Amino acid sequence: MKKSISTFLKHPTKDNTNRSANPPVTRASTILFNSMQEMYQHEKKIKQHKKVSHYTYGRYGSTTTIELENILKELEQAYHVFLTGTGFGGIALALMALCRPGDEILVSDNVYGPTKEISKELMKQFNINAKFYNPVSFKDLKEKITKKTKLILVENPGSNTFEFQDLSKITSLAKRKKIYTLLDNTWGTPLYLKPLKIGFDLSFCSATKYFSGHSDAMGGSLAVNKKVYDKIMFFYKLSGYRMSADEAYLIIRGLRTLDTRLKQHSVNTKIVINFLKKQKKIKEILYPYKPSSKNYKLWKKYYSGATGLLSIVIKSKKKSSVLNFVNSLELFGIGYSWGGFESLAILQEIKSIKKDEYLHGRHFNRFNNDEFIVRLHIGLEDPKDLINDLRKGLKKIK
Numbered sequence: 001m002k003k004s005i006s007t008f009l010k011h012p013t014k015d016n017t018n019r020s021a022n023p024p025v026t027r028a029s030t031i032l033f034n035s036m037q038e039m040y041q042h043e044k045k046i047k048q049h050k051k052v053s054h055y056t057y058g059r060y061g062s063t064t065t066i067e068l069e070n071i072l073k074e075l076e077q078a079y080h081v082f083l084t085g086t087g088f089g090g091i092a093l094a095l096m097a098l099c100r101p102g103d104e105i106l107v108s109d110n111v112y113g114p115t116k117e118i119s120k121e122l123m124k125q126f127n128i129n130a131k132f133y134n135p136v137s138f139k140d141l142k143e144k145i146t147k148k149t150k151l152i153l154v155e156n157p158g159s160n161t162f163e164f165q166d167l168s169k170i171t172s173l174a175k176r177k178k179i180y181t182l183l184d185n186t187w188g189t190p191l192y193l194k195p196l197k198i199g200f201d202l203s204f205c206s207a208t209k210y211f212s213g214h215s216d217a218m219g220g221s222l223a224v225n226k227k228v229y230d231k232i233m234f235f236y237k238l239s240g241y242r243m244s245a246d247e248a249y250l251i252i253r254g255l256r257t258l259d260t261r262l263k264q265h266s267v268n269t270k271i272v273i274n275f276l277k278k279q280k281k282i283k284e285i286l287y288p289y290k291p292s293s294k295n296y297k298l299w300k301k302y303y304s305g306a307t308g309l310l311s312i313v314i315k316s317k318k319k320s321s322v323l324n325f326v327n328s329l330e331l332f333g334i335g336y337s338w339g340g341f342e343s344l345a346i347l348q349e350i351k352s353i354k355k356d357e358y359l360h361g362r363h364f365n366r367f368n369n370d371e372f373i374v375r376l377h378i379g380l381e382d383p384k385d386l387i388n389d390l391r392k393g394l395k396k397i398k
């Protein structure tokens with residue numbers, strides 16, 4: 001019977017032998033076999049990428065992580081999904097598995113800070129050069145491709161400034177030039193965008209965010225096509241990157257309600273934006289909500305929904321008053337990460353790179369020194385309360 005994804009997420013377990021509604025948490029290093037022959041055969045099956053219910057050793061995962069892999073494989077429409085202990089492990093896995101000395105990587109300038117750091121600083125130590133392209137200029141991306149370009153790493157939208165890119169243009173160009181492509185799809189999740197279907201070789205999601213949904217677990221998911229599978233598997237096995245069974249369990253539990261939570265995040269965000277757009281102290285809202293805007297059109301072209309993370313641009317001569325605004329919010333926690341049930345706020349300093357030591361800085365920065373970017377995650381609270389909180393807080397801005 002053909003099922004919708006919402007139904008699938010409630011019934012992912014097909015062969016659960018313990019009869020509980022949820023899969024057991026299988027903590028295992030050693031996995032036992034009835035004979036050496038059975039062990040050899042099983043090893044062979046895994047090498048041939050046949051469906052298995054367990055691996056041969058705990059480093060590759062347990063029945064609980066396989067359950068999660070299978071759910072995500074379906075969600076992403078992927079050949080395989082690799083699970084890592086944190087989201088960032090998934091980015092590191094892709095780079096370390098695919099790039100070799102002498103290669104170049106092309107990275108969108110608006111990526112998550114640590115992604116910038118690993119692309120630039122760690123890769124440099126392996127003689128892999130990172131170039132950063134302007135996320136709003138396909139021309140810039142195109143011009144920066146060289147014979148050495150191995151991988152294009154895109155974050156869509158950039159999770160601080162929310163530029164949307166024309167994704168299939170990137171993948172078709174990369175295919176012609178035989179360059180791998182990776183999309184950080186943490187904002188949209190595979191529920192709203194399936195990167196592999198539009199031609200990306202790798203689709204990354206920080207499972208810490210909406211997959212887990214409860215701010216109590218960390219993980220990464222790297223979904224891949226057949227083309228890159230062997231390379232990623234090689235490094236995955238040797239690096240020891242893996243997710244624990246307990247973390248996989250929590251992420252499976254989060255995924256049950258991914259569809260329901262995202263719908264509500266989306267509704268709440270729209271209501272809050274309707275308030276924010278009338279506020280004189282807010283210069284701009286970085287989120288695809290204005291049908292006439294380029295970002296909206298690009299969002300609409302690819303996504304079937306929008307989630308709860310956005311930024312507001314506040315123009316102020318006084319940084320301290322913007323800090324007062326953030327500090328005064330009662331319902332928005334101050335902290336990193338997002339994608340949980342709760343609202344969060346944080347001042348994101350978007351600085352231009354002048355001195356190279358500012359690792360997270362931008363090569364392409366359209367914001368002035370008196371424009372402050374406050375990133376908001378709109379949680380599952382009653383949006384009326386969130387609006388009252390924001391209204392009170394905005395009065396602090398001078």
Ligand SMILES: *Cc1c(COP(=O)(O)O)cnc(C)c1O
Nearest residue numbers: 086087088112159186206208219
């Ligand atoms: C959080 C985040 C990551 C890294 O995930 P962790 O689970 O925190 O390691 C990568 N990309 C984006 C866009 C993120 O928001």
